[in-house]
Amino acid sequence: MKTKGLPVLLTVAVALAACSSGTNSGSGGGDGKTLTLASVDQGSVEDVVKAFEAANPGVKVNFTTSGADQYQQQIRTQLASGTAPDVMTVWPGNGNPGATHVLAKHGYLMDLSDQPWAGRLPESIKSVAQYEGKTYTAIFGLNGIGAIYNEQAMQKAGLTPPGTWTELLAFCKAAAGKGTPAFALGIQDNWVTQLALYALVATTVYSGDRDFDTKMQAGQATFANSPWTTAMAKYQEMERNGCFQKNPLGTSYEASQELVATGKTLGIIQGNWVVALLKGKNPSSTYVLKPLPATDDPASFLMPAAAGAGYGVNAKAKNKELALKFVNFVMSPEGMRVFNAKQGSLPSLPDSGSTVDPAFTELTTFIQSNRTVPFMDQLWPNAKVQQTMLSGLQEVFSKQSTSDKVLAEMDADYKAGE
Numbered sequence: 001m002k003t004k005g006l007p008v009l010l011t012v013a014v015a016l017a018a019c020s021s022g023t024n025s026g027s028g029g030g031d032g033k034t035l036t037l038a039s040v041d042q043g044s045v046e047d048v049v050k051a052f053e054a055a056n057p058g059v060k061v062n063f064t065t066s067g068a069d070q071y072q073q074q075i076r077t078q079l080a081s082g083t084a085p086d087v088m089t090v091w092p093g094n095g096n097p098g099a100t101h102v103l104a105k106h107g108y109l110m111d112l113s114d115q116p117w118a119g120r121l122p123e124s125i126k127s128v129a130q131y132e133g134k135t136y137t138a139i140f141g142l143n144g145i146g147a148i149y150n151e152q153a154m155q156k157a158g159l160t161p162p163g164t165w166t167e168l169l170a171f172c173k174a175a176a177g178k179g180t181p182a183f184a185l186g187i188q189d190n191w192v193t194q195l196a197l198y199a200l201v202a203t204t205v206y207s208g209d210r211d212f213d214t215k216m217q218a219g220q221a222t223f224a225n226s227p228w229t230t231a232m233a234k235y236q237e238m239e240r241n242g243c244f245q246k247n248p249l250g251t252s253y254e255a256s257q258e259l260v261a262t263g264k265t266l267g268i269i270q271g272n273w274v275v276a277l278l279k280g281k282n283p284s285s286t287y288v289l290k291p292l293p294a295t296d297d298p299a300s301f302l303m304p305a306a307a308g309a310g311y312g313v314n315a316k317a318k319n320k321e322l323a324l325k326f327v328n329f330v331m332s333p334e335g336m337r338v339f340n341a342k343q344g345s346l347p348s349l350p351d352s353g354s355t356v357d358p359a360f361t362e363l364t365t366f367i368q369s370n371r372t373v374p375f376m377d378q379l380w381p382n383a384k385v386q387q388t389m390l391s392g393l394q395e396v397f398s399k400q401s402t403s404d405k406v407l408a409e410m411d412a413d414y415k416a417g418e
Contacts, residue, residue: 035322036085037063038078040071040309043277044342051338052329059322067253068191072097079108082316086323090137090312092128093378095386102383103312104131110313110320112136117331117349125307125348128378138327139310140336141345143271144303144363144372145199147292150278152285153180153263161288164296165234169241175266176242183238184265185248186256193393194386196238196269196292198376200231202302203294206373213379216414223407223414232403234294236396249397257281273308275344275359287359291366303363305372308345384413 039045042065049061064085066074071089075098078084090109094101103109111134112118118126118135129137149161157178162171175182187193204227205212215221238244245251245265260268261281268274275287291301311330313323329335333353340347340354346364347354356364366372377386392406 032319032322033059035059035061035087035319035326037061037326038071038075038085038088039063039065039311040068040089041065041339041343043280044339047342048330048335048338051334052326055329055334056325061326067189069189076103079103079106079314084108084314084316086314086317086319087311087326088314089309091309091378092125092137092139092307094382095375095377095380096383099378099383100129100137100312101131104134104136108315109136110315110317110323112138112313112324112327115324115328115331117328120349122348128307129310137310137312138331139307139348140330140339141308141343141348142305142367143273143308143343143345144289144305144360144367145195145202145269145271145375146289146303146363147183147199147267147269148260148272148275148278148287148289148359149267150260150263150265150285151288153260153266156263157266159266161290162293163298165293166296168243168293169237172238172241172243180263181245181265182243182267183245184251184256184259184268185244186251186253187248187394187397188251188255189253190390190394192253192256192270193390193397194377195271197231197235197389197393198304199269199292200234200294201228201376202304202373203291203300204228204231204234207295207300207302210373213374216379217381219415222411224404224411228407229403231294232396232407236403239397249394261285272345272357272360272363273343275357276342289359289363291362301371303366303372304375305363305367306375306378307348308343380414381417382413384416385410388413 045065049063053059053061075084075088089098090103091099093099113135121129125139129135129139157175157180159171159174162168172182212221245259256268257274257277258281259265261278269292272289278287291303311327313327317323336347336352337354344357344360346356380386388409389406392401392409395401396403396406
């Protein structure tokens with residue numbers, strides 16, 4: 001199903017917020033008191049689970065956490081074989097194997113349209129939490145992508161965040177010269193490859209054409225013959241100018257967090273969700289998220305911002321009543337406050353009482369000023385386009401492919417439709 005005419009503030013492909021192996025895993029289920037849960041929200045879902053169990057004495061949540069790549073590979077197999085948990089991470093829209101449209105289309109998710117929060121979702125979020133007019137995903141937060149700086153490391157280096165593309169390249173060279181590369185890049189985990197590119201695409205593609213996605217859907221535009229080529233070229237120019245640490249392909253998402261948290265790099269190009277993880281690794285550092293400059297005209301800057309991953313209920317859940325209670329807790333003011341605080345995300349519902357981290361002041365301003373664009377993959381007609389992009393970007397970094405070839409392959413997958 002093609003997603004047409006969606007407004008700004010949409011969806012996230014990779015809300016991506018996790019990486020690690022399972023935690024507190026168990027079987028359970030079917031007894032009315034045990035809930036099974038699979039999540040990519042490592043570092044934040046734990047506190048939500050504790051709060052839910054405290055609010056429901058006698059209830060036990062057996063949960064696992066894993067990285068987005070591993071999770072997406074496993075969840076479809078589990079759903080098809082009848083071994084999936086009661087509640088699971090589900091991404092908005094249609095961009096990856098664990099996304100709302102993909103799972104709902106196959107009947108894997110319970111219809112949540114009659115839940116009390118479903119009708120209160122803002123239209124921009126509702127449109128990507130739904131499939132064929134029914135709501136399947138409980139989305140609790142909004143996320144954005146940009147350049148995140150370790151303020152103490154920046155002070156030590158005597159540098160300030162760059163405000164233009166020219167300043168960005170000079171910043172990268174200056175940072176490298178001080179032995180602290182500008183940005184950590186952990187593209188051993190292939191989902192990370194897209195983030196810097198999306199940050200560049202937001203401005204290079206959409207500042208000049210807010211209707212680009214509509215044109216793509218109508219067959220009037222392509223990746224290969226659009227400013228996507230400019231964004232790809234800038235991404236590679238950043239690498240040539242020493243913007244990243246050595247061997248990004250040999251650096252995991254987890255390792256990239258260590259680099260910026262310990263000041264071995266000055267920053268990281270990531271989603272706001274990483275800030276909570278960085279604080280966990282180094283509580284003495286503070287961070288700020290800024291738009292990644294893509295031109296020399298700051299007035300043209302746009303930021304990718306979208307609904308984050310949420311939770312869906314397995315249509316064949318062993319404990320449907322408890323599963324519904326959990327997703328409703330996630331969408332309650334209490335549950336949303338815990339999640340938003342731990343992730344540093346912005347609340348999806350008004351009046352949640354969530355406190356927004358000062359690190360995201362500029363992101364909030366961009367959102368309120370309508371200077372954001374959706375995470376690009378959520379407006380694509382199938383999950384293959386994103387997978388081709390992710391693997392293709394790894395091949396570009398390893399010099400096994402070219403950006404032109406990757407964009408042409410993405411066009412072919414896009415034209416294939418659903």
